Amino acid sequence: EAGVAQSPRYKIIEKRQSVAFWCNPISGHATLYWYQQILGQGPKLLIQFQNNGVVDDSQLPKDRFSAERLKGVDSTLKIQPAKLEDSAVYLCASSSAWGQLNTEAFFGQGTRLTVV
């Protein structure tokens, strides 16, 4: 089965510019996650969707970050405007079911963002 697809793989932007990342989860997976991973740290959960509804966005900096998952499939994560501290790898993951704690999550390869 195809894995989680993310694009672009790399992005370099200047501070105060906008950027968007795209994620296509594994077909049929209801739950989608976006993580931010700063160099040397573990991934930090930004937002979690169940189908097209948000179930947890408590750690999303809502003044500059936004995410949507139209039709409960693909998702986009946007940063506007970007700051230097947003430089990180942005990971998308999906899992098959909500509420089943014994299901695994599948991760994409991530998008490496550099803000200069």
Next chain:
Amino acid sequence: DAKTTQPNSMESNEEEPVHLPCNHSTISGTDYIHWYRQLPSQGPEYVIHGLTSNVNNRMASLAIAEDRKSSTLILHRATLRDAAVYYCILNTGNQFYFGTGTSLTVIP
């Protein structure tokens, strides 16, 4: 909201067993213990998970303490390809909160 504690780094000789410890003293009765690993420049990948009983799969074994406040990931024969950061995660409410993980170095 990392709820697990792991050593920052460990070393192992190639083809020897590796025991990666994890403490999760605040675990609740319904939390599953998951382990993921992250190879350089890749996204995390699933290794194993369990609830109460010890678990085995083709990649590793998971030993869970009787009180569930700690667990150990066991790689039976470390290879160079096992060099990665290993994350122990409590899956609570279908959410995966990562800590800083253990960076495993495998020495040839």
